[in-house]
Amino acid sequence: MSTNTPMKAKDYKSDIPPTWCPGCGDYGVLNSTLKAFAELEIGIHDAVLVSGIGCSSRFPYFVKTYGMHTAHGRALPVAAGLKVARPDQEVIVFGGDGDGFSIGGGHVPHIARKNTDITYICMDNSIYGLTKGQMSPTSEVGMVTTTSPYGAPDNPINPVSLCLTYGATYVAQAYSSEGKVMQELIKNAILHKGFSFIDIISPCPTFNKINTFDSYKGNLERVPEDHDATDLMAALALANKPKARGEVITGLYYQVERPTLLDRLDEVRAKANASDDFDPNISIDEYRP
Amino acid sequence: MSTNTPMKAKDYKSDIPPTWCPGCGDYGVLNSTLKAFAELEIGIHDAVLVSGIGCSSRFPYFVKTYGMHTAHGRALPVAAGLKVARPDQEVIVFGGDGDGFSIGGGHVPHIARKNTDITYICMDNSIYGLTKGQMSPTSEVGMVTTTSPYGAPDNPINPVSLCLTYGATYVAQAYSSEGKVMQELIKNAILHKGFSFIDIISPCPTFNKINTFDSYKGNLERVPEDHDATDLMAALALANKPKARGEVITGLYYQVERPTLLDRLDEVRAKANASDDFDPNISIDEYRP
Amino acid sequence: MTKRNDLVIRFGGEGGEGIISAGDMVTQAAARSGLEVLTFKTFPAEIRGGYAMYQVRFSKDTVLCEGSVIDVTCVFNKEALDVNIGGLAEGSALVYDYPGGEIKEEVNVPGVFCYAVPMSKIAKDDLGTYRSKNMVALGAVAELFDLPINSIKETIEAKFLKKGQEVVDINFKAIDAGIAHVKENLTKKDPYSMVSGTRKEDTIVISGNDAIGLGALLAGVEFFSAYPITPATEVAYFLAKHLPRKNGNLVQAEDEIASIANIIGASFGGAKSMTATSGPGLSLMQELIGMASMSEVPIVIADVQRGGPSTGLPTKHEQSDLLLAALGCHGDASKVVISPEGIEDCVYLTVEAFNVAEKYQLPVMVLSDGSLGFRTASMKRPDPSTLRIVNRDITTNGENFLRYKLTESNISPMSLPGTEGCAYISTGLEHSESSAPKYTSDNHVAMIDKRFNKLDDLEDFFPETEADCEEGAELGIISWGSTIGVVREAVNMVRAEGIKVSSLYPKLIWPLPRKALDKFLDAHPKILIPEVNKQGQLAKVIQGETGVKPISYAIYGGMPFTPAMIADKIKEVV
Amino acid sequence: MTKRNDLVIRFGGEGGEGIISAGDMVTQAAARSGLEVLTFKTFPAEIRGGYAMYQVRFSKDTVLCEGSVIDVTCVFNKEALDVNIGGLAEGSALVYDYPGGEIKEEVNVPGVFCYAVPMSKIAKDDLGTYRSKNMVALGAVAELFDLPINSIKETIEAKFLKKGQEVVDINFKAIDAGIAHVKENLTKKDPYSMVSGTRKEDTIVISGNDAIGLGALLAGVEFFSAYPITPATEVAYFLAKHLPRKNGNLVQAEDEIASIANIIGASFGGAKSMTATSGPGLSLMQELIGMASMSEVPIVIADVQRGGPSTGLPTKHEQSDLLLAALGCHGDASKVVISPEGIEDCVYLTVEAFNVAEKYQLPVMVLSDGSLGFRTASMKRPDPSTLRIVNRDITTNGENFLRYKLTESNISPMSLPGTEGCAYISTGLEHSESSAPKYTSDNHVAMIDKRFNKLDDLEDFFPETEADCEEGAELGIISWGSTIGVVREAVNMVRAEGIKVSSLYPKLIWPLPRKALDKFLDAHPKILIPEVNKQGQLAKVIQGETGVKPISYAIYGGMPFTPAMIADKIKEVV
Ligand SMILES: Cc1ncc(C[n+]2csc(CCOP(=O)(O)OP(=O)(O)O)c2C)c(N)n1
Ligand SMILES: Cc1ncc(C[n+]2csc(CCOP(=O)(O)OP(=O)(O)O)c2C)c(N)n1
Ligand code: SF4
Ligand code: SF4
Numbered sequence A, B: 001m002s003t004n005t006p007m008k009a010k011d012y013k014s015d016i017p018p019t020w021c022p023g024c025g026d027y028g029v030l031n032s033t034l035k036a037f038a039e040l041e042i043g044i045h046d047a048v049l050v051s052g053i054g055c056s057s058r059f060p061y062f063v064k065t066y067g068m069h070t071a072h073g074r075a076l077p078v079a080a081g082l083k084v085a086r087p088d089q090e091v092i093v094f095g096g097d098g099d100g101f102s103i104g105g106g107h108v109p110h111i112a113r114k115n116t117d118i119t120y121i122c123m124d125n126s127i128y129g130l131t132k133g134q135m136s137p138t139s140e141v142g143m144v145t146t147t148s149p150y151g152a153p154d155n156p157i158n159p160v161s162l163c164l165t166y167g168a169t170y171v172a173q174a175y176s177s178e179g180k181v182m183q184e185l186i187k188n189a190i191l192h193k194g195f196s197f198i199d200i201i202s203p204c205p206t207f208n209k210i211n212t213f214d215s216y217k218g219n220l221e222r223v224p225e226d227h228d229a230t231d232l233m234a235a236l237a238l239a240n241k242p243k244a245r246g247e248v249i250t251g252l253y254y255q256v257e258r259p260t261l262l263d264r265l266d267e268v269r270a271k272a273n274a275s276d277d278f279d280p281n282i283s284i285d286e287y288r289p
Numbered sequence C, D: 001m002t003k004r005n006d007l008v009i010r011f012g013g014e015g016g017e018g019i020i021s022a023g024d025m026v027t028q029a030a031a032r033s034g035l036e037v038l039t040f041k042t043f044p045a046e047i048r049g050g051y052a053m054y055q056v057r058f059s060k061d062t063v064l065c066e067g068s069v070i071d072v073t074c075v076f077n078k079e080a081l082d083v084n085i086g087g088l089a090e091g092s093a094l095v096y097d098y099p100g101g102e103i104k105e106e107v108n109v110p111g112v113f114c115y116a117v118p119m120s121k122i123a124k125d126d127l128g129t130y131r132s133k134n135m136v137a138l139g140a141v142a143e144l145f146d147l148p149i150n151s152i153k154e155t156i157e158a159k160f161l162k163k164g165q166e167v168v169d170i171n172f173k174a175i176d177a178g179i180a181h182v183k184e185n186l187t188k189k190d191p192y193s194m195v196s197g198t199r200k201e202d203t204i205v206i207s208g209n210d211a212i213g214l215g216a217l218l219a220g221v222e223f224f225s226a227y228p229i230t231p232a233t234e235v236a237y238f239l240a241k242h243l244p245r246k247n248g249n250l251v252q253a254e255d256e257i258a259s260i261a262n263i264i265g266a267s268f269g270g271a272k273s274m275t276a277t278s279g280p281g282l283s284l285m286q287e288l289i290g291m292a293s294m295s296e297v298p299i300v301i302a303d304v305q306r307g308g309p310s311t312g313l314p315t316k317h318e319q320s321d322l323l324l325a326a327l328g329c330h331g332d333a334s335k336v337v338i339s340p341e342g343i344e345d346c347v348y349l350t351v352e353a354f355n356v357a358e359k360y361q362l363p364v365m366v367l368s369d370g371s372l373g374f375r376t377a378s379m380k381r382p383d384p385s386t387l388r389i390v391n392r393d394i395t396t397n398g399e400n401f402l403r404y405k406l407t408e409s410n411i412s413p414m415s416l417p418g419t420e421g422c423a424y425i426s427t428g429l430e431h432s433e434s435s436a437p438k439y440t441s442d443n444h445v446a447m448i449d450k451r452f453n454k455l456d457d458l459e460d461f462f463p464e465t466e467a468d469c470e471e472g473a474e475l476g477i478i479s480w481g482s483t484i485g486v487v488r489e490a491v492n493m494v495r496a497e498g499i500k501v502s503s504l505y506p507k508l509i510w511p512l513p514r515k516a517l518d519k520f521l522d523a524h525p526k527i528l529i530p531e532v533n534k535q536g537q538l539a540k541v542i543q544g545e546t547g548v549k550p551i552s553y554a555i556y557g558g559m560p561f562t563p564a565m566i567a568d569k570i571k572e573v574v
C-alpha cells in the first residue's frame, strides 16, 4: 500500500474523462475517493476497482488502477472471488442503487455475512441513471418516472439498514457534496478489515428531479457525537430515523471486528494442513480399491 | 374463503403421500397448515400454494389446492405476479432456507418492501435437504457438511431480522414441534393484509445432525407477553437476541398495517382513470402526427 | 427544379444537443403533411457526450428501410462533421454549423453541395438561447429542401403549447431565423426539393418499441413486468402509461428473472402476460423460459436485440440473439420465435405472439432490434375491431380433468385457479397427465413429444411467411427481422435492372416454417442469407434444419445493411 | 462350469435400503481383486422412497459401458421386482427377497433362473438388524456367482474398521449368512460364474464427478466456487476436501450466477478457476459466460447434464445441454465445449479444459452427464508428473501494454493485478485494444473477429478426436460424451459379425474439430449420430456447420443407450 513519491489525487486519474453529466453527484465521489487513495498511498497497481453497469459503474475507467467493469448487479461476487484469489490486492466495488440493491440485491447479504474483505461504495441517486430515469429501489413512493407515470407504487429499501442487518462490519452514510466527510469515511472503509459499506447520496440532476442538491439543503445531519458505533441496535435506530429519502444523517453508523472471509478460509486451510507442496498422489491414494 | 360444509384438515390432503423422510420437521408444518386452512375454511379451489425447489418445496403436491412448483429460488416473484393478476386467490409460498435466502435471496427484499399481499412460510432446517446435506445460509459457523468438511466458514443470516428490515408487515418465528403455536401463527399470517413471513424451524434429521429436535429441547422460548409487536426496534432486538441457531424464540415479532402492493396498484389505476371498457383508440390517437 | 419523391436527411451532433428532438419534429411534421416517414437513430451508450445521429427518410410511398444514400447531412458540431465527411455521397448536400461554432473553417467537399449555417451563432447571439440551435438548423434545412414549414410549426405548437405560448414563440423565432438565414445568405445549388404530401387522417407515427406496447395492448395484455434495459425500456414506458387505463397492471421487477417469474405467475392465474428485455435479460431468463415451456404456461417475451455479447454495444444494432432464443435453455425445450420486419409488424405480430402463446401454451419470443425499436415511422392506423384475438382454451369442467392430458392436438385443457375440481400443480418437474411428478421413460418420451408436437400445425395457424418469387430466378434471398425492409428495397432495385431474384420473408423463425421454406429452397439452387451478426445465425439454423447450404452474408459493425449493400451482393452471387 | 470374463449384476430396491452401499462394496471388492469395473446407478429425485438401482459390470478387460444384458438381477422389494421383471433377459438370473419380505409369492419366469433368498427374514429374524439385509443379499449373490468373497471382506474391513470391530463383525455375519443360505438351500442352475482377477497396484476406482475434481486438482485449480445441484455436487465435495490441502480455496456461492462471478474475479486475479453445475445452473450462467468470453477471462465450467428442461428429471440421464453450451449467450460469444466419454476422460479432459481456457482466455465447458457423474469405474492411476499443464501467457512488461492487443495469434497478453504499468479494465463492454469503451464499427468487427479467430488452431492444440475407420465402410457413426463407450462396444459387436462400420469420437464438440470431422464426413456417405436427447442436438450442430445430413438416432427416456440398441440401429441403416 505504499509507493516511493507521495501520491496526489490527480495521479490516480486515468486518461479517460468522466462521461457523467455536468452536475452529477458522482464527480464528488470520484474526487473524494482519489483523495482518500492519495492519503492512503494506495499503490496504483495494487488496487482493483470493480463495478457492474450504470452511470456510477463507469467509475473504474476514470481511475488508473486495475479495474473490472462487469455485468449489471454482479460486481460484488466478482470482487469476492478476486479478493479470495488475491488477498494482497485492495478490492473496492463502486456501483449504483439499482445495480447493488435491485438486480444485485441477492449478493449483498452473502458478501456481508461472510464479512468479505472488500469495500463497497454505493452511489445512490434513487434512480436508474444510465437507462434514463426509471424508478429505483430507493425511489420514494409516488415519484413520477418513465416507468411510473402515475407515481412509484413501491416503498423504498434502506441500504444502510439492510447492510447492518446483513452483518457488514463497517457501515456508513455519506453525501456527495460533503467532500471531507466522504473522504474520511472512504479512507476508513478501505482501512477496515472485513466488509465495509458506504451508501453515498449522489444526486442525478438529469433524471431525478425530487432528490436534488437543493432538496437536501437543510435536511442534512451528522451522526451524533455520542453515537456508539459498536452498538448494532443503536445503528439500526439511527438508520431508521430519517422519515424520508430527503433527510440524511451522514457519518459512521457501525464498526466492529469479527473474523473475515479470508480469516475463515485460512482456518479451513489450516485444518486441512494446507501446503503448497501438497502431493496430489495423496489424494489419488484415497481412490485405491 | 368459505365453503358449505365445514372443512377438516384431512380434506385438504391430496392423493400424493409426502416423500419426506420419517421424522422430517416438514410433516409438522404440513399438519399445522392444513389445520389452519380448515379453521379458516379456505376454499380448496381458491388457494394457490407456490414453491421453488427443495424437500420443503414439494409441499404443494401434498395439498389438494391449486399449486405451482416452480424453479429454485423463484417462488416469491411467481407468487407476486399471480397475486397481482388474481387478487381473489389466497397465495401462499412454501420453501426452504436455501431456496428462499440463498438463490432466492434477491427477491425477498422487494416482495417485502412492496408489501405484496402474500404469505411466505420458510421451512428452515439450516441445510440443503434435497441435494443431500450441504451448508445453507442459516447453517452455523463450523458446521461440518458435504461441502464444508473442515467446517462452514460463513456466518449465518437471520431470516426474521432480514424480513423485519425489508419491510414485511407480519413477521413470526415458529418451531415444527409446537403445532398449536404454529397453526395460530399460520392462520394469522394468512389473515394478515400484506406480506406475512414465518420462519419455521423444521429439523432435517437426515442431514443436519447439529440442529436436531433434541438440540432444541430446553432452548425454546416464547415471545414475551409484553412485547410490543408494532415496534420495529423491539422486534429487531428480539430477533437478534438468540445467540445461536439452537436458541429459538417463537411467536409473533411484528405486525403493522400499511398500504399493500394491491392497494398501491389500485391507486395507480385510479389515477389512470382505469376502466374495463377503455377504448384503445384513445391510446392510438396519441400517435397521430 | 423537379421535386423528389424520396429524401433522406441525417442530423448529427453531440448527444443532448437537441438532435433527437429536431429530428422528431421534422418527422412528425412531414407525416402530418401526408408524407410517409421512417427514422433511424444511434445514441452513445453514455448519457452525455458522444456522437448521436438521427436520420429520417421522407417519401410519397411506403418507406421500406433507412435507405442507401443520405441526400442531406446536417452536422451540429466538429465530431459530427468528422464522422460523416468521409461518407458523403457524390451530389449530396451538407449543412454545417459555421461560422461561430466548433467548426473553425469553411468546408468544401468536391461533388458535395456545402451550406454553412451559423446555427450556434444565431442561437446564441441573435436569439440569446443556445438551446434553440437545433430549431435554427431545422428552419434552415426546411427552407433549403422544401420541407413542410407549416406542418413543422403546427407540430411545434401542438407539442409546446402546454408549456406556454412563450415556448412556442421561442421555437418559431428560431425556425424563422434559420429560414431567414437561408433566404438572405445562401443560393440553392443542389437538386433536392421534397414533394409535398396530402394529409391523411388515418396515419400514425410510432416507434418500434411503442408499437410492440400497442400490439400488446390490442392483444389484450393484462399484466406486464419488466426490468429496464436499453433498447427495450420504451415498451415498458408505453405500457406503464396505457395498461392501467384498461385496468391492467405493470410491475417493475427487481431483475429480469423476477420479471419473467412474475408473468409466469400472472399467466397461470389467467392473465395475458408479457415482458420486454434485451440480450442480457434474455440470457438471464433462460431457466424460466424452460420452465414456462415445461409447465406449458403462455407468456410473451419481447427481445429488442442490441450489439453483443455481454454488455457489448448497448445502443447499436445487431440481430444476434436468434441462436439463444431458438436453441437456448438447458434440456430440450419447445418455444416459438417470431420476428417483425417493421413498425406495422411490431403491432400486428405482437398480437400474433399472444395468439400463439395462448393457443399453444408456451413461451413466445418476439425478436425486434435496436434500430427497429428506436425507429419511428408512419403507418396506417390500426383498427382494433378487425384483429384476430385468440384466447387460451379454458376448462371449467372438473370431470376427469387432467392438466397435461395427452390429446390429439397435443394441447391440453387448462384450468384457472378458482375453478372447482380443476386444481393441479403447474410444475417444472417432469409430470404425469395429472401433474404429479413422474420420471418413467415412457412418460418423459410421451410428454416431451407432446410439447414439441403440439407445434406441428403452427405454420398453418401463423402463416405470415411471404414468398416473393420470380419465375426462373436461380437466387433466393432469405432475410429476417428489420433486414427484411432493406432486402425488399434491394430486390426492387436489382429487378429494375433486370436481375431475376426471389425473396422469402419468414416472420416465424422458430420452429422454421418448413412448408414455405422447403418450397422456396427447392425452387432456388442458390440461397443468400444477409443478417447482422457474426455467426450467420439464421443461416446456421436453416442449414442445421434442412441441410441446405446458404451463402451467408453476415455483417456485424453495429449498423444495419443498406439496400445498396444487398443489391451489390445479389449482383455478385447471382 | 466355464468362467465368464464379463458379468453384469443389477441391484434394485427402495432408495435408502442399502442398494448403493452394497453395490459400492462389491464394486470396490472386485476392483481390489483385479477385475475392471464400471457401475451405473439411478436414484429417485426424492430423498426417500422411490426405486433406486445400482448396476455393476465386472470384466477381465477394459469396460466400455454399462453393457446390453443384465446377467444377474437382485431385487430387494416388490417395486424393484415389478420394475425389472418384464425386462429380464432369456437365460439370466434373478435373486429376490422371499419368503418373509414384501414379495408374497414365489417367482417363476420362464427362461430365467430364479433364486429365492429370504434377505429380510434372515436380517430381521436371524441377525436382528433389518439394516444388514443388503449384506445378506451381497453374500448370497457373491456365493452364487463366484464373486471374490475375500476381497469383499477386506473391503468391509477397510471401510468399517474405523467405526469399530463390532460393525465389521455385524457385516461379516450378514455376508456369511447370505453365503450359508445359498450353500444350504439353493442349487446353482445358471451358467454365470465370474473369473477371478489378479490384483493390480496401479488401479483406482473413482466416480465421474470425483474424476472431474481430480482432473481440476491435477490441472492446478486454485479457486473453485459452486452452488449445489444434482448430479454435479460431488465435484464440489471432492474439491472441498482436497483443494484446501494444496492451499486452494472453495467458496459455496449463494447461487450459480454468484459462483461464475466468483471464478471470473478469481481468474482475473490469476487463479486457475472453475465451477461445476447442471442444466438449470448453466442456464443461469449464460450472461456471465458471455462476459467471460467478451472480457477474455479463462474459466472452466463443468456441466453434469441431467434430464431437462426446467427441473425436469434431476436424477436421470440426458445429453441435452449441448445446444445451450455451444450456441447459448446473447450476442455472438466464442467459447469451447469439451465432452468426456468416460472416467479417464473426466480426469484428463478436465486438465485439457484448463489448458484450453488458459491458453485461449475464454470459457471452456466440460459436458459430462448424470450417468457418467455417478458412475464409478476402475482406471489406471494417473501420474501427475506426466501431464501437460499449460498456463496463460502472463505479461509483466508495462511497455506499450495493451490488454486486448490485436496480435497475429489473436491471443493478447494478459497482466495480473499487482504488475506495474499493466493496469487495465477487464470489461464486458466492447472495447479498444487498451480496454477503453469503443463502439465504432471497425473496432467491433476487429474485436469480434479476434475473439472467434483465436480458436483457429484449437484443433491442433487439442487434437483428442479419435477416428476409428474401417476400409470400405459406408457408414460412419459419430457419438459424443458417455454415448461413446456404448458405441465402441456396439462397433466391436457388429464388426465381429462382419459388418463394416467406422466411428468418430470427437472430444472437442464446439467449435467442431473440422479437420477430423470433414475427413470423416467425406469418407462416409452415410452418417449415424446416436445421442440421448429429443432434438438430435449434435446432429443439428454438425448439419448446421457442414450441411451434411446425418441420420439422427435420438432417444430420450432418461436412460443411456445399450450397445445392443446401437448395434441394431447400425444393422438397420448400414
Ligand atoms: C442484465 C441487465 N439488465 C438491465 C441492464 C440495463 N441497465 C444498465 S444500468 C441500469 C440501471 C442503472 O441504475 P443504477 O445502478 O442505480 O446506476 P446509475 O446509472 O443510477 O448510476 C440498468 C437497468 C443491463 N445492463 N443488464
Ligand atoms: C438453479 C438451481 N440450482 C440448484 C438446484 C439444486 N437444488 C435443489 S433443492 C436445493 C436446495 C434445497 O435446500 P432448501 O431450499 O433449504 O430446501 P430443503 O431441501 O432443505 O427443504 C438445491 C441447491 C436447482 N434445482 N436449481
Ligand atoms: S444521468 Fe444522472 S447519474 Fe447518470 S451521469 Fe447524468 S447526472 Fe449522473
Ligand atoms: S432430507 Fe431432511 S429435509 Fe429432506 S425430507 Fe429428509 S429429513 Fe426432511
Ligand SMILES: [Mg+2]
Residues within 6 Å of the ligand: A054, A096, A097, A098, A123, A124, A125, A126, A127, A128, A129, A136
Ligand atoms: Mg442509480
Ligand SMILES: [Mg+2]
Residues within 6 Å of the ligand: B054, B096, B097, B098, B123, B124, B125, B126, B127, B128, B129, B136
Ligand atoms: Mg433447507
